[in-house]
Amino acid sequence: MSVESIDAAIDRIVQSYQRIAVVGLSPKLARPSYRATLYMQQQGYLITPVNPQHSEILGERCYPDLRSIPHPIEVVDLFQRAENVAPFVEQAIEIGAKVIWMQLGIVNHAAAALAERAGLAVVMDRCMKIEHARLQRQGKTPPWQAH
Numbered sequence: 001m002s003v004e005s006i007d008a009a010i011d012r013i014v015q016s017y018q019r020i021a022v023v024g025l026s027p028k029l030a031r032p033s034y035r036a037t038l039y040m041q042q043q044g045y046l047i048t049p050v051n052p053q054h055s056e057i058l059g060e061r062c063y064p065d066l067r068s069i070p071h072p073i074e075v076v077d078l079f080q081r082a083e084n085v086a087p088f089v090e091q092a093i094e095i096g097a098k099v100i101w102m103q104l105g106i107v108n109h110a111a112a113a114l115a116e117r118a119g120l121a122v123v124m125d126r127c128m129k130i131e132h133a134r135l136q137r138q139g140k141t142p143p144w145q146a147h
Contacts, residue, residue, distance in 0.1 A: 010123060010131050013099050015142045017074035018046050020128075021066055021097070023088050024079035025049040027057045032103070033079040034058075036129040043132060044144045048073060066091035075099040077128060082108040093118040103127055 020040065025047075026033045034057075041047045041058055048071070049057040052064035063069050066076065066088060076092040078085050078101065089100055089111040100115040102108065102124040112122040135141070 006123075009121060010126065011135060011140065013075065013101075013121060013123065014128065014132050014135055015140060017098060018044070018142065018144055019048070019072060019074045020045050020077050021048045021050050021063075021069060021073040021075070022077045022079065023050040023066070025051050025057050025062075026079075027054055032127075036103070036127060037077075039129045040132065044142070066095050066097075069095065073097050075101055075128075077101045077103065078106060079103050080106065082106050086111045086114070089115050089120075092120065099123065101126070101128055104130075 022033065022037050024033055025037055028034055037047055038058060047058060047060055048069055049060050049062040050066060051057065051062050054062045056062055073095055074097060076088060076097045078088055080088065085102060085108045092100055093115065097120060099121045104125060104127045107124045112124060115122050
């Protein structure tokens with residue numbers, strides 16, 4: 001895939017999907033998962049934390065895994081080590097998610113291939129917060145942010 005087509009796919013994802021499950025979201029303010037997810041929540045994205053060690057993060061109920069979430073999820077945003085993402089990709093496929101998003105520094109080609117074979121879009125080694133901010137600078141905003 002060319003750089004242009006990757007960027008076009010990212011643009012479409014960021015502007016089309018509002019429901020995000022964040023796997024590995026930390027309640028610690030200094031953690032990248034917390035800062036990036038808080039930003040996305042402030043931009044109107046509907047955040048569902050997935051962390052079995054907590055009951056609530058960012059004012060949202062936490063779930064122990066993707067299968068436990070009672071509402072539809074479009075994007076599964078993974079703040080997990082690359083070697084740990086495969087089970088979450090399998091769960092994302094089971095729940096009907098549309099996108100697997102592996103954050104900066106996270107690359108797992110086997111898990112990506114599994115997701116793509118199941119029809120999910122895959123983004124690896126990119127930050128949703130950074131991509132959203134880039135689109136905003138270009139004057140592109142999701143429909144739920146229209147003013």
